[in-house]
Amino acid sequence: AVHDKSAKVARASRIxxxxxHDAELVEKVWGHDLRVEGVVVEPLDGVDDLSAAIRDFGPGRGRRMGVLVDHLVPGSKESRIVAKANQVAPDHVLVLGHPYVDVWQSVRPQRLGMDAWPTIPRSIEWKKGICQHLGWAHDTQADIARAWKQILGTVRTYADLEPALLGRVEELIDFVTAPE
Structure with a gap:
């Protein structure tokens, strides 16, 4: 955290x-720093229509848009969505991703007493499979929400997150705060 500084008025640029869950994790780890920089983080509720979200935001000079995408790996649905979205406003939008199926997986597994995150078969919803592996309730959305709160509660500092996420978030912060 940046010490001896207070929050700025929010910039027009956004992440x-x-x-x-992504927003809550970013807030927990980078929240104070983002407020000092005047950066707001907003959830998209998925990236299936990222191109429309970019057009709705209206990026331009002095109004940059950084986007963090889960599971951005070659050949994924997300990679095809991002390739299309990158054509909308390439000078004022930066879309970066991490390799994890979900942001949950960016929390170091050791924080949950595991050596590694388990591989969940594609036939099982990933978050439910993780909860089941951990012996946690997983039948309802409330169960999944409680599981996330438990995972998020293990995060204390940057060191509790995987480098692939840390680097992407830092790049997005640099992009939206860089002078034009």
């Missing part, structure tokens, strides 16, 4: 993340 967008896929969903609520």
């Amino acid at each position: 967008f993340v896929e969903g609520r």
